[in-house]
Amino acid sequence: MTWIASLLNGLFDLLLRPFGGAPWVGLAVVSALAGVAMLWLFKLTTNQDLLARRRRELTGGLYELSLYQDSLAVMARLQARLLAANLRYLLVSLPALLVLLPLALLTIVQLDARFQRRALQAGEEILVTARYAEGASPDRLTLEPAAGLTVAAGPVRDRAERTVWWRVRAERDAPAGFAVVDGAERFEKRLAPDGALGRLAAARVAAGWRHVLLHPAESPLPGGAVVTELKAELPARGADRFGMPGWLWGFCLFSIAGGLAVKGLFKVEI
Amino acid sequence: MTPRRSATTLALAALAGLLLAAATAGAAPPRERPKVLCIGFDGMDPQLLDHFRADGSLPNFDALIARGDYRDLGTAIPPQSPVAWSNFITGMDPGGHGIFDFIHRNPATLTPYLSAAQAMEPQRWWKIGPWKFPRDEGHVENLRDGVAFWQLLDRAGVEATVFKVPANFPPVECEAHTLSGMGTPDILGTYGIYSYFTEDLAEEIEMSGGRHVPVAVRDGRVWAELVGPVNSYRAGDPEARLPFEAVVDREHGSALFDVDGERFLLKQGEWSDWVTLRFRLVPALKTVRGVCRFYLKEVSPTFKLYVTPVNLDPAAPEMPISTPPDWSRELAAALGPFYTQGLPDDTKALEEGAFDDDDYVSQSTLVFEEREQQLRHELDRFAAQKDGFLFFYFNSPDQTCHTFWRNMDHDSPRHDTDAGRHEQRIRDVYRNCDRALGLALEHVDDGTLVVVLSDHGFAPYHRSFHVNRWLLDHGYLVLQPGVAPRDVTYLSGIDWNRTRAYAIGINGLYLNLRGREAGGIVEPGAAREALLQELVAALEADDRPGHRPAGDQVRLPHRRGLPRPAHGRGPGHRPGLPPRLPRLQRVGAGRGARRHVRRQHDEVERRPLHGRRRGARDHHQQPPDRQGRPDPAGPGPDVPVPVRDRTAAGDGRQPPLRGRSLMFGPAVKIDKALLAKIRKYAGIAGYASPEEFVRHVLEREIAKFEEGGASEDEIRKRMQGLGYIS
Numbered sequence: 001m002t003w004i005a006s007l008l009n010g011l012f013d014l015l016l017r018p019f020g021g022a023p024w025v026g027l028a029v030v031s032a033l034a035g036v037a038m039l040w041l042f043k044l045t046t047n048q049d050l051l052a053r054r055r056r057e058l059t060g061g062l063y064e065l066s067l068y069q070d071s072l073a074v075m076a077r078l079q080a081r082l083l084a085a086n087l088r089y090l091l092v093s094l095p096a097l098l099v100l101l102p103l104a105l106l107t108i109v110q111l112d113a114r115f116q117r118r119a120l121q122a123g124e125e126i127l128v129t130a131r132y133a134e135g136a137s138p139d140r141l142t143l144e145p146a147a148g149l150t151v152a153a154g155p156v157r158d159r160a161e162r163t164v165w166w167r168v169r170a171e172r173d174a175p176a177g178f179a180v181v182d183g184a185e186r187f188e189k190r191l192a193p194d195g196a197l198g199r200l201a202a203a204r205v206a207a208g209w210r211h212v213l214l215h216p217a218e219s220p221l222p223g224g225a226v227v228t229e230l231k232a233e234l235p236a237r238g239a240d241r242f243g244m245p246g247w248l249w250g251f252c253l254f255s256i257a258g259g260l261a262v263k264g265l266f267k268v269e270i
Numbered sequence: 271m272t273p274r275r276s277a278t279t280l281a282l283a284a285l286a287g288l289l290l291a292a293a294t295a296g297a298a299p300p301r302e303r304p305k306v307l308c309i310g311f312d313g314m315d316p317q318l319l320d321h322f323r324a325d326g327s328l329p330n331f332d333a334l335i336a337r338g339d340y341r342d343l344g345t346a347i348p349p350q351s352p353v354a355w356s357n358f359i360t361g362m363d364p365g366g367h368g369i370f371d372f373i374h375r376n377p378a379t380l381t382p383y384l385s386a387a388q389a390m391e392p393q394r395w396w397k398i399g400p401w402k403f404p405r406d407e408g409h410v411e412n413l414r415d416g417v418a419f420w421q422l423l424d425r426a427g428v429e430a431t432v433f434k435v436p437a438n439f440p441p442v443e444c445e446a447h448t449l450s451g452m453g454t455p456d457i458l459g460t461y462g463i464y465s466y467f468t469e470d471l472a473e474e475i476e477m478s479g480g481r482h483v484p485v486a487v488r489d490g491r492v493w494a495e496l497v498g499p500v501n502s503y504r505a506g507d508p509e510a511r512l513p514f515e516a517v518v519d520r521e522h523g524s525a526l527f528d529v530d531g532e533r534f535l536l537k538q539g540e541w542s543d544w545v546t547l548r549f550r551l552v553p554a555l556k557t558v559r560g561v562c563r564f565y566l567k568e569v570s571p572t573f574k575l576y577v578t579p580v581n582l583d584p585a586a587p588e589m590p591i592s593t594p595p596d597w598s599r600e601l602a603a604a605l606g607p608f609y610t611q612g613l614p615d616d617t618k619a620l621e622e623g624a625f626d627d628d629d630y631v632s633q634s635t636l637v638f639e640e641r642e643q644q645l646r647h648e649l650d651r652f653a654a655q656k657d658g659f660l661f662f663y664f665n666s667p668d669q670t671c672h673t674f675w676r677n678m679d680h681d682s683p684r685h686d687t688d689a690g691r692h693e694q695r696i697r698d699v700y701r702n703c704d705r706a707l708g709l710a711l712e713h714v715d716d717g718t719l720v721v722v723l724s725d726h727g728f729a730p731y732h733r734s735f736h737v738n739r740w741l742l743d744h745g746y747l748v749l750q751p752g753v754a755p756r757d758v759t760y761l762s763g764i765d766w767n768r769t770r771a772y773a774i775g776i777n778g779l780y781l782n783l784r785g786r787e788a789g790g791i792v793e794p795g796a797a798r799e800a801l802l803q804e805l806v807a808a809l810e811a812d813d814r815p816g817h818r819p820a821g822d823q824v825r826l827p828h829r830r831g832l833p834r835p836a837h838g839r840g841p842g843h844r845p846g847l848p849p850r851l852p853r854l855q856r857v858g859a860g861r862g863a864r865r866h867v868r869r870q871h872d873e874v875e876r877r878p879l880h881g882r883r884r885g886a887r888d889h890h891q892q893p894p895d896r897q898g899r900p901d902p903a904g905p906g907p908d909v910p911v912p913v914r915d916r917t918a919a920g921d922g923r924q925p926p927l928r929g930r931s932l933m934f935g936p937a938v939k940i941d942k943a944l945l946a947k948i949r950k951y952a953g954i955a956g957y958a959s960p961e962e963f964v965r966h967v968l969e970r971e972i973a974k975f976e977e978g979g980a981s982e983d984e985i986r987k988r989m990q991g992l993g994y995i996s
Contacts, residue, residue, distance in 0.1 A: 127535055153537040156519040156526040159490060165517075165526045167535040233533075 002207050005216035009199065012110040016197045023197050024250070027115060031251045032258030034107050038100050039259035043268045045096040052269045054089040061085050105213065108251065113199040113217035115247035117234040119192040120170035124235065125152055128189070130164045130180040131229040138164045140182050141227070148175035149191070182226045189230040190218060203231040303428065303657040307714055308721040310358075310435070310661065311703050312351055312452075313668025315727035316342045322700045330708035334720065345726040348777035351452060351668065352386055354725035355436040360416030367416040369437060373775035378788045380761050382774055384461070386453030387412055387439050391502070400505050401552070410440050410589055420446045420659070429658035433648055434641075436663070436725075439612065440590040448593045449601070451663055452612035457499050457549075457560040457588065462579035462611050466624035467494050469572045479618020480579075487573050492516040496529075496577060498549035499558055499588070510549040510558070520570040527564060536566040541636060544607035547580060559583040561607040563636075567629060576624050578633075582610045605647055608640050615669035627692050630673060638666050638702055645706055649713035664706065670699040671728040679730050737773035744808060746771040756953050767791060770801060779805075 012030070019026025061082040068074040120126065132138055138157040143166050145151060154166035168178060174192040181187075193200040201217035206228050211220045221227060238246040263270065322328050323335075346354035346363070348371065356362075356369040364370045374385040388411050392404035414437050423430040424444040432438070436452030456462050464480035471484035485492050498510035514529040523538040534542050542564040549558045560580035568574040582588055585602035591610055592598040602608070615634045619625040625633065645662055652660045674695040676684040707722065714720060741747035742755065746769070749755070753763035761772065766782060766789030773779045781801060784790035792798055940948070945960070952963035974992060975985050989995050 127533060153535050153540065154519075154524050154526075155522055156517050156524045156535055157490075157522075158517045158526065165535055 001209065001212055002220055005212045005220075008106060008110055009216055012114070013197075013199075016114065020196045023115070026197060027111065027247055027250050028254045030107075030111070031254035032261075034104075034251075035255030035258030035260075036262050038104065038255065039262060039268055039270075040266060041099060041103070042093075042096045042270065043266060045099050046269075047092060048269045051089070051092045054085065054092055055269065057085045058082065058089060108248070109214060109216065111247060111251055113201055114193070114197050115237055116245060117200050117202065118237040119174035119200070120149075120235070121174075122170055122172050125167055125169045126235070127233045128166050128168055128178060129229075129231045130187070130227050131231075132162050132164070132226050133228050134162065136162075136226045138162075142181050143168070144179045144181055144186075146176040146178060146191075148172040149178060180227055180230060185225060185227075187221060187225065187227045187230060189232060191232055191234065200234065202234065203229055205229050305655070305657045305714075305718045306659045306721065307652065307710060307718055308659070308661045308723070309707065309710060310355075310663040311667050311722065311724050312436070312663065312665045313671055313726060313728055314700075314703065314724035315667075315671070315729075318671075318696065318700065318728065322697055327697060327701055328704040330704045330711060331722075334707065334711065334722065338720070343723070349726045350776060351725050352437045355452070356414050356416075358723075358725065359418045359435065359437060360414070361419065362416050367414050369414050371775040371778050373778070375774045375778070375780070377780075377783075377786045380774070380787070382760070384453075385413060385775075386437055387455075389459060397505070401503055402505060403503065412438065412440050412442060414438070418442050418444070420444060420448065420661075423659055429655055430661075431648060431652065431659070432661045433644065434663040434665075435661055436612065441593045444593055446593060447597050449598060450591045450610075450612070452665065454582070454591055454610055454612040455589070456579040456581055456611045457558065458497070458580065459499070460579075461613065462616065462618065463497075464579050464616055464619050464624060465496060465577040466619070467492070467573070467575040467577070470574070477618070477622040479616070479622055480624060482622070482624065485573065485575075487518050487520075490518055492518060492525075492573060492575075494575075496547060496562070496580065498547065498560065498580060499551075501549075501551045503552050503556060510551055512547055512549060516573075516575070518569060518573055523569045525566055525569060525573075525575075529564075534564075536564065538566055538569045539632075541565050541632070546583060546607070558588050559586045560588075561610075565629070565633070567624075576619060576629070578609075578614075578616065579611055581607075584608060584610050601644070601647075605643060608644065609637060613665060613669065615665065615673075617669055617673050620673055627674075627677075631692060631695060634666065634670065634699075638664075638699070641666075642702075642706055642709070645709060649710060653713045662710075664703060666699050667696075667703060667724070668728075670696055675728065675731065681732070682730060683732055737779055740809075740812070741771050741773065746805070754953070771805060 015030050015033070016023075016026045019029065061078060064078050065075065065082065068078060128143070130141055130143075132141065138155075138159065141155070141164050143151055143155065145168055148171050150169050150171055152167045152169040154164075156165045158165065164180075176192055177188060177190040179186050179188045187204075189204050190200065199217035201215050203215045204218045204221055205211050205215050206223055206225070207220035221230070236245065240246070241249055319328070319331065323332055326332075346357050350372060352369050352372055353364055356364070356367045360367045369385050371385055373382050375382050390409050390411065392406050392408045394405040395402040396405055418432075418438070420430045420432050421442060421444045424446045430446040432446060432448040434449050434451030438448060439450035439453040439455070441448045441450045462479065466480055466482045467485045468482065469485060469487065471482055473484060475482040481497065483494060485494050493513065493515055495511040495513045498512060500507045501510045512530055514527060516528075517526040519525065524535060526533065526535045527542070529545050530548055532545055534545070536542055544561045544563055547560045547562060549560065550556075551558060561583045562580045563578045565576040565578075566574075567576055582591060583602075584591070584598040584607060587598055587610065592601075598610070614637045616625065616630070619633075620627070620630040641664060648660060648662060652658070674692055676682040677692045678694075678696050679685060711720065738747055738758075739755070742749065748765045748768040749758065750763050750765045757763055761774065764772065766787070768791070769782050770792050771779060771781050780787070781792045781798060782790050783792050783794060783798065785794060792801055948960045948964060952960045955963065957963040957966070971992075975988050986995065
């Protein structure tokens, strides 16, 4: 299953490589391409004729509403019919949604790994954690910071949650990362990406669906190890707007724009 | 410093654009309109300043003084910050602006209240089940009368910034940039209630400045709550509470905190950054935000956590703290959250045992550093202006002197061997102020008028005078039958039908005046005048042996204040002329006693002659709590015993005083039964507090061990004889 994550990582690395000097242009281009792809998939997975008919029913219902405004009873009945028509319309779209949502999620996760967080700047401090396997003891776990990183406080061992916490401090810009050591075993976590659009994961987890779907940016932890997860609360790359990160707004905007731009060309009913 | 005129006169002179000599010397071209920078250092004392300057500690003050003018100034009457700063702000004396003390009283009910501001709650409510919603608006009112000088600047089109001036909460309306200072409450509406969580307590204690809350570390975890504002949207007005959790790792001396989803990790002795709290009063509809900082005082062997008072969040203040209203948000966006409470240095935590001296120094250092950062920000903005006015305030000298005078003063009865560790703290703070002044001077050109001023000075505080006790002893204050002095709190138990005078607040001595006080018995007019004269004469004549500093000469000028005119100007202020304060006679000799000039607008001006400091932290004029009961009204409600000689040798020496209350000093646990006995016998003997009684008992017993020789063998034998060793 790790190969899926590797494939996706490679694909997006390839797509974004030309935009290393202008990451947000890269976001726009990739988002637009994703919109085009999603539109095309939508066409393939929906009954376009039925969809068009359902849309015409909705439009007709709206016209009816505008005609019979003087009768509350009729209006109420028409509203109920409009609601039913809407549901029928959505049902036609449902197969497409079931296909598109996972793909959108995988795309968003890849973009998250490149746009959501950034490396530390000198003087910044963050929390990092190591989660350990059931039955293991946290007493041997120690943190080894890479050059340019120091342990500011901790550890705090939370035995109930099987997690060990540290607070680390960047002594210079973009320290490489840290390792959590348990005797001879060593588990590393990156805190800096490779290049402007390199991947930077919030967590490094063991291999499995969680790794593929949520944290593909770094290679998985070995199975059966004492440490099952390493996490770093890296700072966000930009500010949220209305509760969503800026890059996600960008993705939504450019993917919709990309899809709408080719809607006529592909002759897609939505 | 400033010329020998009142601070108010100086402020008006500065505002009028008068250039003081030499401070403006230089080659800069003259401005059409002046540019004035004014820095206020609360409580900066000229004698201390000169003392520290003498050894080269204050080069920036030296530089400014060399280029300008520097004089001593007479302070306000009474010499309290809110009074003095109100004089500065309005150009009036208390008769004009109405601020006579930190604490005023309602003459109808004799209820004390904070003089700076008053909150008016909504009066009418919609009630829906357990919820209630206001039908009208509550508001907060600034009780200071008069026009603030920056309002005049604003009207004249002068760009003005006034940063944290005291006595300006809520800030008066204007277009100037103002941020309220001293007098700004915390989110609870108080001057600051901290929280102290510790394993050392059996039950929660509410102190006047904080809550001491017992916690337990179970399976490495602590659960506790922060108290927020009263939820007036719920029937019964319960307190809003925010639970938090800590994972404690004693071996590594660290703890991980989770406060409303915000996580941070501290090691022992560390302060957190500002943490934003959200008190959800009505789910999805009404949330009140506050900010606070956590201090992990100790992890092992005992978990001890201090949390600052929950300050109004400057990014979303629940009460108005700035003009324009958005300015505090802009400041928070630029600088991050910051202390909005008026007096952020937590002297109460020090008094009440949550802090030791080191903790207090650490906290007050944070406060100063934050203020310096703010100064830098405002100076950058000011430097970009062509003209205008900037006032910037520092509270640190005042609060440091209140708390650490005893460390510096070897003659202080509260100076002990431990105190030496922070002997230089006051000097350090003066150095910090000098550094801040240096920063300011770097940002101004030669054409800018720079004024540095303070509101009052400081002096040794070895004695205090309890007015109500004196009034009781002299028959001016009468208790109800069966009421003992120790039972009096908040003026309860007083027989108002026979009481002619009473004290409340820090400097407040009032007549029980008919037509003003609800139970007044003193007739206005001739009877009032006669009583005033009698009180003055009696106070001046009080010369109990051993209690009056040698060489004191008591001459008490007093001025009868007038009712505040409707236009807000006080007596002595005539249009077109600078206002004059009544001439203040320097009373007494030297600095051996605190200059505690008392003044009421209708009453008597007074200076304490004698008395005995109660055993508490050297902060402020407030006596310590007894058994944790809050005592915000200063000397008024508690009526202690007069000074008596309690040294073992009986040689008339000043009884030694200790700096720490036994309850909160080095931990000595006493069971409830013993504590009850201590209280009982302390009351019978007339001690001011159980702590004083315990200290005296210990001193006498230890003196017995030491009688006649100090060798260990002799002491051991004596202890055996006394039954301490079997």
